[in-house]
Amino acid sequence: MAASTWSISASDKSKLIEAAFEAKEHAYAKYSKFRVGAALLTTDGQIIKGANIENASYGGTICAERTALVKAVSEGITSFTSLAVVTDVASALSPCGICRQFIREFCAQKMPILLVPADYADRVAKGEEDGILETSIAELLPHSFGPEDLERPRQPS
Numbered sequence: 520m521a522a523s524t525w526s527i528s529a530s531d532k533s534k535l536i537e538a539a540f541e542a543k544e545h546a547y548a549k550y551s552k553f554r555v556g557a558a559l560l561t562t563d564g565q566i567i568k569g570a571n572i573e574n575a576s577y578g579g580t581i582c583a584e585r586t587a588l589v590k591a592v593s594e595g596i597t598s599f600t601s602l603a604v605v606t607d608v609a610s611a612l613s614p615c616g617i618c619r620q621f622i623r624e625f626c627a628q629k630m631p632i633l634l635v636p637a638d639y640a641d642r643v644a645k646g647e648e649d650g651i652l653e654t655s656i657a658e659l660l661p662h663s664f665g666p667e668d669l670e671r672p673r674q675p676s
């Protein structure tokens with residue numbers, strides 16, 4: 520079976536993970552107290568960070584992954600090579616459905632998505648397995664609908 524992601528260098532991986540942890544520090548998780556940090560690595564080597572920003576309306580909340588993507592895309596950056604997501608949970612946590620569709624819009628099917636446990640640094644320091652779930656949007660959102668589908672030939676209306 521083909522690999523589900525392309526590979527990223529160990530140094531890019533550690534920089535990206537560190538940035539995601541930094542991003543989590545700025546989470547505005549006043550209501551859920553559930554902090555999330557995300558970091559995107561761009562094709563030209565920049566790192567764009569995002570955190571979840573909650574709202575008193577609850578429904579107005581924006582997740583960390585979408586914050587990072589909206590920051591990047593609204594600054595004209597639309598090409599990414601990886602994404603890291605961290606929470607305060609000591610196991611890898613997976614993006615919500617809305618974020619999966621949002622990631623699908625801008626990221627290649629095999630782009631690495633690193634789901635990083637909160638105790639990642641401790642695990643690495645102890646020489647244990649890092650606990651990262653390395654996945655891709657192809658795995659997280661199979662049989663997805665995306666921008667290309669709107670280009671498909673249609674029956675006349």
Ligand SMILES: O=c1ccn([C@H]2C[C@H](O)[C@@H](CO)O2)c(=O)[nH]1
Pocket residue numbers: 548551553554555570571572573580581582583584613614615618
């Ligand atoms: O993929 C996800 C899932 C949840 N959250 C945030 C939204 C909300 O602020 C909190 C609890 O759902 O976690 C994210 O940032 N990303």
Ligand SMILES: [Zn+2]
Pocket residue numbers: 582583584585614615616617618619
């Ligand atoms: Zn989300």
